[in-house]
Amino acid sequence: MPSFSLPADWPTTIPAAQALQTQLATQVQTVDDLPPIHYVAGVDVGFVEGNRVARAAIAVLSYPELRLHDQSVACLPVTFPYVPGLLSFREIPVILHALNQLHHLPEVLLCDGQGLAHPRRCGIACHLGLLTGIPTIGVAKSRLVGHHTPVGETRGDWQPLRDQNETIGAALRTRPGTQPLYISPGHRVSLETSIAYVLNCTRRYRLPETTRWAHKLASQRPLPLFPTPPENKVL
DNA sequence: GCGACAG
């Protein structure tokens, strides 16, 4: 079993978190450096208890069959507010906890959110990739930064997502008649390869099967340890 | 000052 942990100097303030992202961005690798892929995983985080507790779920699927192979769910009190651009500081602690409970680590991780397509080029996919060494891809349902021309209507059509005169990701049509997904490299994966994996993990829905499984697990009610016995009402 | 703003 893996044992990833937070760095000792984990930021607790917004300025410190932003400074760390600027520094981490210099270490992000956007050229392909992946082993042969046999397992792909999706990560998702949900909130319960009135947003006071974060629940992370990871679904590991065989590749390219996309059959569920391993899974884990972890909970942790929330310690950082939601601030656009600082998502990783809110979600990574509980994600590491869930990763540590996996029996089999995937060779690539599809994250819910941006990778390179971030104001400081360090979205949650980059951050998680740097902390774990696992190749990561950012898969977001909406845009954080950057602009693009209209995307074609056919599955697989895409347009570069640009910001400050550089390509930071892609708006990808994974299903006709729905909004495009925003794909960007996390760590150790190129944009072209990121797009290919997202398409290969997507069947008949807008979201990849990895993300759909993780979302399902994260929003699922935990099974009671002691199920309520059937009542013995006297009628 | 105003609009934008992953989950």
Place this chain on the structure above:
DNA sequence: ATCTTGTCGC
């Protein structure tokens, strides 16, 4: 993210 019923379209 989460709160929530019905509803439009293939």
